[in-house]
Structure formats: structure tokens, C-alpha cells
Amino acid sequence: MDQATFLFDILLPALMEGLVITLQLIVCSAPFGLALGVAVATGRQYGGRIISPLCKGFVYLIKGTPLLLLLFILYFGLPSIGITFSAFVASVIGFILCNGAYNSEYIRGALMSIKDGQMIAAQALGMTRSQAIKSVILPQALRRAIPGLSNEFIYLIKYSSLAYMITVIELSGAGKLVATKYFTYTESFAVVGIVYLALVSITTVAVNILEKQLAVPGTVRATAAVQL
Amino acid sequence: MNNNDCVLRVEDIHKSFGGKEVLRGITFDVRRGETKVFIGPSGTGKSTLLRCINQLTLPDRGRVWLDGEEVTNSGARINYFRQKIGMVFQNFYLFDHLTAVRNVELALLKVRGMGKAEAREKALIELRQVGMEDWADHYPAELSGGQAQRVSIARALAMDPDVILFDEPTSALDPELTREVLEVMKRLAREGMTMLVVTHEMGFACSVANEVLFMENGVVAEQGAPDLLLRDPRFTRMKDFIGRLDDRPGD
Amino acid sequence: MDVLSILIDWFPYLLSGVTVTIGLVIAALGIGIILGLPMAIGQVYGSRPVRSLIGVYVWFFRGLPILVLLFLFWFGIFPGIGLGHLPAFIVGAVVLGLRGAAYQSQIFRGGIQSVGEGQMIAARSLGMSRLTAIRSVILPQAMRIALPGWSNEYPNILTDSAVCYAIGVAELLTLASRIVAQTNVMMPIYLATAGIFIILNYGGLKILHGLERRVEIPGFGTGAV
Numbered sequence: 001m002d003q004a005t006f007l008f009d010i011l012l013p014a015l016m017e018g019l020v021i022t023l024q025l026i027v028c029s030a031p032f033g034l035a036l037g038v039a040v041a042t043g044r045q046y047g048g049r050i051i052s053p054l055c056k057g058f059v060y061l062i063k064g065t066p067l068l069l070l071l072f073i074l075y076f077g078l079p080s081i082g083i084t085f086s087a088f089v090a091s092v093i094g095f096i097l098c099n100g101a102y103n104s105e106y107i108r109g110a111l112m113s114i115k116d117g118q119m120i121a122a123q124a125l126g127m128t129r130s131q132a133i134k135s136v137i138l139p140q141a142l143r144r145a146i147p148g149l150s151n152e153f154i155y156l157i158k159y160s161s162l163a164y165m166i167t168v169i170e171l172s173g174a175g176k177l178v179a180t181k182y183f184t185y186t187e188s189f190a191v192v193g194i195v196y197l198a199l200v201s202i203t204t205v206a207v208n209i210l211e212k213q214l215a216v217p218g219t220v221r222a223t224a225a226v227q228l
Numbered sequence: 229m230n231n232n233d234c235v236l237r238v239e240d241i242h243k244s245f246g247g248k249e250v251l252r253g254i255t256f257d258v259r260r261g262e263t264k265v266f267i268g269p270s271g272t273g274k275s276t277l278l279r280c281i282n283q284l285t286l287p288d289r290g291r292v293w294l295d296g297e298e299v300t301n302s303g304a305r306i307n308y309f310r311q312k313i314g315m316v317f318q319n320f321y322l323f324d325h326l327t328a329v330r331n332v333e334l335a336l337l338k339v340r341g342m343g344k345a346e347a348r349e350k351a352l353i354e355l356r357q358v359g360m361e362d363w364a365d366h367y368p369a370e371l372s373g374g375q376a377q378r379v380s381i382a383r384a385l386a387m388d389p390d391v392i393l394f395d396e397p398t399s400a401l402d403p404e405l406t407r408e409v410l411e412v413m414k415r416l417a418r419e420g421m422t423m424l425v426v427t428h429e430m431g432f433a434c435s436v437a438n439e440v441l442f443m444e445n446g447v448v449a450e451q452g453a454p455d456l457l458l459r460d461p462r463f464t465r466m467k468d469f470i471g472r473l474d475d476r477p478g479d
Numbered sequence: 480m481d482v483l484s485i486l487i488d489w490f491p492y493l494l495s496g497v498t499v500t501i502g503l504v505i506a507a508l509g510i511g512i513i514l515g516l517p518m519a520i521g522q523v524y525g526s527r528p529v530r531s532l533i534g535v536y537v538w539f540f541r542g543l544p545i546l547v548l549l550f551l552f553w554f555g556i557f558p559g560i561g562l563g564h565l566p567a568f569i570v571g572a573v574v575l576g577l578r579g580a581a582y583q584s585q586i587f588r589g590g591i592q593s594v595g596e597g598q599m600i601a602a603r604s605l606g607m608s609r610l611t612a613i614r615s616v617i618l619p620q621a622m623r624i625a626l627p628g629w630s631n632e633y634p635n636i637l638t639d640s641a642v643c644y645a646i647g648v649a650e651l652l653t654l655a656s657r658i659v660a661q662t663n664v665m666m667p668i669y670l671a672t673a674g675i676f677i678i679l680n681y682g683g684l685k686i687l688h689g690l691e692r693r694v695e696i697p698g699f700g701t702g703a704v
Contacts, residue, residue, distance in 0.1 A: 061673075061677065064676060064677035064681065073670075078666075079665075080665040162642065165546075175547075185550075186559055308606065323601070324696070335605035338607060339606045369699060384605075
């Protein structure tokens with residue numbers, strides 16, 4: 001069969017199905033990854049003698065372990081001690097943990113960059129520490145963390161491909177299956193690559209727009225938040 | 229043109245930045261051993277003029293000759309000319325990753341191709357000339373402004389230039405540190421170095437300059453020997469400017 | 480069967496995977512510098528076409544997932560140019576290296592651009608050519624500035640090396656899965672593997688931090704002019 005038929009009748013439909021799965025993975029992971037990042041960062045920064053080291057340890061463990069190994073543990077390892085997740089759920093859990101750990105580093109950096117005066121002023125007004133964190137510190141910190149958080153989001157888009165290694169047929173898995181069946185490796189993976197590049201580029205542009213919208217008037221950034 | 233006595237000839241230099249003409253036809257000669265001082269309001273292109281001479285900034289129009297050879301339009305030969313034209317900057321621009329002595333010897337090694345021992349020896353000699361040989365192994369970050377500037381003078385001297393251009397050498401220094409640098413410069417002038425100096429330091433100008441050139445609006449408005457300029461009632465604009473300098477509070 | 484004795488029996492095998500993993504990391508860092516540094520210089524000092532070309536390279540290798548790059552090169556490109564017989568390790572090393580160069584070139588570029596412009600001006604005023612100035616004045620400073628950022632690449636490359644499992648490179652994760660398949664012991668093996676990765680990670684970082692301290696210059700990097 002000729003290139004066009006292959007492309008439009010076989011490859012693209014398969015890739016679109018895979019893309020749907022990829023998007024589902026991302027949509028399920030991102031919000032919780034962000035929440036986990038906030039929780040771990042604030043826990044590490046403001047937590048007591050127990051919570052803070054726990055958060056620190058969590059981050060060290062996750063950052064020091066390959067995501068793929070983490071996925072293997074969640075999908076292949078846990079069943080041996082009685083916990084079974086579906087492949088999709090195991091992937092999402094892995095992504096949330098990984099995304100959360102890296103997010104927490106960016107948020108922690110942003111938290112540390114907020115001047116002490118902000119917390120002092122809030123407490124002077126009668127706010128408890130948690131209120132101050134929620135209403136004064138975090139809103140500023142999260143804005144400052146946008147460049148880092150969006151970088152991590154882009155990484156999430158890319159490492160969602162690892163779900164294929166634990167049998168989830170997302171975008172790259174779909175591409176491989178077609179490639180193997182029809183012996184069209186270079187072409188199939190090239191198209192898969194193009195789809196990822198499109199995803200990443202669109203996200204980059206969207207994030208830069210978002211940052212400009214959310215910026216506090218008077219704070220100027222020299223360069224765009226995300227540069228690919 | 230090929231006058232042995234004339235080291236540097238600058239002819240009709242023009243330069244614009246973004247529509248604004250900063251230099252509008254500067255012409256002068258510098259004889260061997262002369263010290264010429266340029267003064268004038270900020271933004272009149274004095275620094276730009278110096279940079280046009282060694283082509284760090286390319287003039288829109290005009291030519292420069294060093295010892296009879298044309299510096300402008302010389303293509304890759306500009307590197308050769310820059311060896312013979314020394315430059316000292318307001319912000320020193322010492323190489324931060326090198327000690328003082330290595331700052332001075334770097335160009336000797338890389339540009340002149342000197343041997344290590346020879347370069348080191350010459351570098352130490354120049355540092356001694358500016359009184360910094362005890363600080364040879366210190367990094368720029370460990371030096372005061374005045375010390376750093378003296379090292380940068382040594383660095384320029386090491387190349388045995390025909391002329392040295394000083395671009396507001398003491399403007400970034402505290403008053404106490406200014407003196408040590410001016411002393412070095414005065415000694416150089418008295419020992420016969422050919423120098424072009426852009427500065428606000430009138431005391432320096434009066435003591436060692438052969439000629440003072442007052443620049444305003446991109447041209448040389450008034451020029452003459454320092455004592456002449458100060459005494460002759462004709463040079464009103466320059467005297468006004470100097471008067472304004474003296475009125476600065478805290479001076 | 481006693482889990483502990485299984486662990487002990489298979490540990491040497493597992494460790495042999497460490498050598499391959501370290502080999503991948505060194506290749507990635509090495510190719511990353513060899514390609515990345517010239518690319519960074521090209522992006523800062525090069526002409527427009529050069530800058531665009533490098534920009535496209537960086538966009539491509541940073542925009543694609545490592546898994547897709549490995550598949551593309553292992554199944555498609557290498558066989559396509561007649562190098563299909565090369566072992567997976569070589570392909571993995573090349574892919575990690577090309578990708579590493581894309582990331583590292585941006586780190587080096589940041590370093591070069593952080594060097595104050597006065598440094599180049601002073602160098603050229605002494606008669607140095609552009610190339611000599613870059614080599615003797617700009618790069619020594621740029622590399623020191625870039626060192627912390629470059630060290631941060633190490634954990635990324637280490638964890639990315641595990642993805643080479645997908646093309647069968649006999650690195651640490653691959654060997655761990657083989658042991659699991661053979662012995663049916665899962666969590667202890669996986670956790671031991673995770674432990675080894677963590678040790679490699681923080682051990683490597685310690686070495687890099689030591690390197691940073693060794694090339695430190697008093698007062699450098701704090702507002703250089």
C-alpha cells in the first residue's frame with residue numbers, strides 16, 4: 001500500500017486512539033501532581049520536626065529513582081504483597097508521585113524566595129500560620145513557580161510515554177504496535193514524534209500566555225517563562 | 229601623514245546611535261609623548277570616540293592612522309593594531325578567573341606568543357611599575373577598585389603600546405582610591421607615554437596634559453594648553469563646564 | 480526459598496548492570512559536552528542560520544520523549560542507515576548523548592551569556608582574536624558558572640538511562656527485571672534496585688559537588704563585571 005493510505009487509514013487513527021489515552025493520563029495526573037507538590041513543599045517548609053524530614057525524604061527517594069522502576073514497583077511489584085492496580089491506575093499513581101516530587105522542589109524554591117515580611121505582616125494582622133500560608137504566601141509563591149511547574153508539566157507529557165512499558169497503549173505504544181505490524185518503523189515513530197512536538201509546543205505557548213495573564217502588575221520577567 | 233613624530237591621526241570621525249549623531253566630525257593628531265585630555269558633559273561621545281580609535285566601535289565615517297598605517301578598514305589586521313593601542317576601562321574589566329599576574333601575562337602568551345617564563349617576568353615588571361607586584365597572585369575580587377585599575381594599567385602596558393587610551397579610569401572609584409591611579413598615570417605621562425585620557429579630573433589635566441580638548445554636541449568645541457584655557461577669557465564654555473563640575477556637592 | 484539468600488546470590492549479577500548504567504551515563508555526559516559546548520558557542524556567537532539550525536536540533540531532542548527517541552533510533556534510523564547490527568548499548572549511548580547535548584547546550588549557553596560583556600571587550604582591546612578570547616577568557620568563566628546547572632543534569636541522565644530497558648540494553652533495570660522473571664521475587668529485588676540507583680545518584684552528586692569546590696575561584700561568580 002502507498003504512503004498516504006498507510007498514513008491516513010492505519011497510522012493516524014491508531015495514534016489518535018493512543019493520544020486519547022495519553023491525554024487521559026495527563027489530565028488525571030496533573031492536578032493531583034500539583035496538589036501533592038504544594039502539600040509536600042509546604043510540609044517541608046513549614047512542617048514540624050516530623051513532617052518536614054518526611055517530606056524531604058519523599059522527595060529524595062522519588063528523585064533518586066527512575067520513574068520506570070517506580071512504575072514497575074507499582075504494577076508488577078505490589079501485587080506480590082496484595083495490592084493490585086490496573087495498568088492505567090498504576091501509571092497515574094506513578095506520574096502523580098514523580099510530578100509531585102519535582103513540583104515540590106520548584107514550589108519550595110518559590111516559597112523560600114518570598115520575603116519574611118509577608119508572613120510577619122499576615123500574623124500581625126491576626127492570621128494563623130495556615131491562613132497566612134494559604135492566603136498570602138502560596139498565591140505569590142505559585143506565581144513565581146509557574147516557569148518551573150510548567151517545565152515539569154512538559155516533562156509529564158513526555159514521560160507519560162513510559163506507561164507503555166507497563167502495557168498501557170498510549171500514543172507511543174500505539175505507534176510501536178503499528179510500526180511492528182507493518183514494518184514502518186521510521187515513518188511511524190516520526191509521526192509519533194511530530195505529535196509530541198506539537199503537544200509540547202502548544203503547551204509552551206499556552207503557558208507563556210497564562211503567565212502573562214496571571215502576573216501581578218509591576219512584576220516583569222525578562223524572558224518568557226518556558227523556552228523549549 | 230607619515231610624520232615620524234605623529235603617532236596617532238584621527239580624521240573626521242562620525243558616529244550615530246539610533247538616529248542620534250553622537251560624534252559629528254572629530255579630527256586631531258597626537259604626537260609621540262603627548263598627553264591629550266578630553267573633557268565635557270556626559271553623553272557627548274568621549275568614550276565612543278576612544279572606542280572608535282581601536283575599532284571596538286566602528287565609526288560611520290572617518291579614518292584613523294597609527295604610525296602612518298590605516299587602522300580603519302584593516303579587516304583582520306585590527307588585532308595587530310589593538311596590540312599597539314592600549315586601553316584602560318572605567319570598570320577595569322579584569323579577567324575575573326585569573327590572578328593579577330596572569331591577567332597581565334595572558335595577552336603576552338596568547339597574542340604575542342611569548343614563552344611562559346618570559347611572559348611571567350615581563351608581567352611582574354609591569355606590576356612593579358604600578359606598585360602591585362605584592363598582589364600578583366590575588367584574584368580581581370580580592371582587590372580594591374584602585375588596585376584593580378592599576379593592574380589593568382599594567383595589563384595594557386605589558387603590550388608595549390604606542391599609545392594608551394584611558395576611558396574615565398577613575399570615575400568608578402571612591403575619591404581615596406582615585407589618587408593612587410592618577411599618580412600612576414601622571415608618572416606614565418612624565419616618562420613619555422603617549423596618552424589619550426577621558427576624565428573629569430581637572431587636577432590631572434592641569435598637571436600633565438599637553439592639551440585639553442573640550443567636547444560638546446559631538447564636536448571639539450574648544451582646545452588648547454591647560455593653563456591657557458583656564459586663563460584665557462575666550463574659552464567660556466569650557467570654564468562654565470569646569471565651574472559646574474566644582475559645584476558638585478561634597479567635592 | 481529464602482528471599483535473603485536469593486538477594487545475595489543475584490547481587491553480583493545486579494551489580495554488573497551498574498557498570499553498563501555508568502557507561503551510559505558517562506557516554507551521555509561526554510557526548511553532551513563534546514556536542515553541547517560548540518552548540519552553545521554557536522548559539523551565542525554564530526550567524527543566524529547557525530543559530531536557527533541549533534535551535535531546531537534542541538527543540539527536536541528536548542521535545543521528544545526519551546522512549547520515542549530510543550524506538551526511533553533503534554528500530555528506524557540506525558537500521559535505515561545500515562547500522563542495524565550495532566549493539567543496543569551503542570544506540571542507547573548515542574541517543575542519551577544527543578539528547579544530553581540538547582539540554583547541556585542550553586546550560587552552557589546560559590553560562591556564556593552570564594559572563595559580563597566587559598570581559599570580551601577587554602580581551603579584544605588587547606588584540607585577541609574572537610576565538611582566542613572565547614577560549615581563554617569567556618569559556619573558563621562560563622564553565623564555572625554553568626557547573627552547578629550541569630551537575631543537575633547528572634540525576635536526569637541517570638534516571639533516563641533506565642529507559643534503555645525498552646531496547647534491551649543490559650543496564651541495571653533490565654537485569655533487575657530478568658532476576659524478577661527468573662526468581663519470581665519482586666519487591667525485594669525492585670527495592671534493592673531502587674536503593675542502588677539512589678546510591679549512584681547521591682554518590683555521583685557528591686563527586687560533582689566536590690569538583691565544583693575544587694575549581695572555585697575566590698569571589699568569582701558574584702557580580703563579575
